[in-house]
């Protein structure tokens with residue numbers, strides 16, 4: 001009695017074929033163009049306009065004052081990638097290109113801090129404007145006539 005096992009032939013054929021799967025992570029993989037991945041903040045370009053926070057629907061951008069002296073305040077800005085929807089609004093609205101959504105898609109971690117992107121920016125304090133001395137009273141017409 002002859003047995004027919006067609007799947008055995010197929011299994012043996014596939015066993016020696018090149019895999020059709022991506023060999024990631026053994027072979028690095030680039031993101032597609034315009035992929036919106038991990039955020040990078042360039043604090044030195046920031047002009048403190050606050051627009052990025054206003055347009056962030058995810059409420060993912062937070063600022064904390066970390067130091068202060070008579071001339072300036074230094075803030076730490078955090079982008080919480082666990083709240084971020086990667087909409088890119090913050091980056092699109094930033095006129096100084098201080099926020100970048102990169103092609104880095106490796107966004108995993110074992111703790112919350114692994115998914116926080118931090119950067120610092122400095123706010124120069126405005127110096128109080130000295131009040132101008134009151135203008136000297138103009139001489140009266142009577143005095144001029146004398």
Ligand code: SF4
Pocket residue numbers: 045046047048049050051052053090093094095096097098099
């Ligand atoms: S990162 Fe850009 S949008 Fe946000 S406060 Fe700075 S300059 Fe303004």
Ligand code: SF4
Pocket residue numbers: 052055056057058059060061079083084085086087088089090091
């Ligand atoms: S990409 Fe969108 S959700 Fe994420 S921080 Fe920017 S504005 Fe907020």
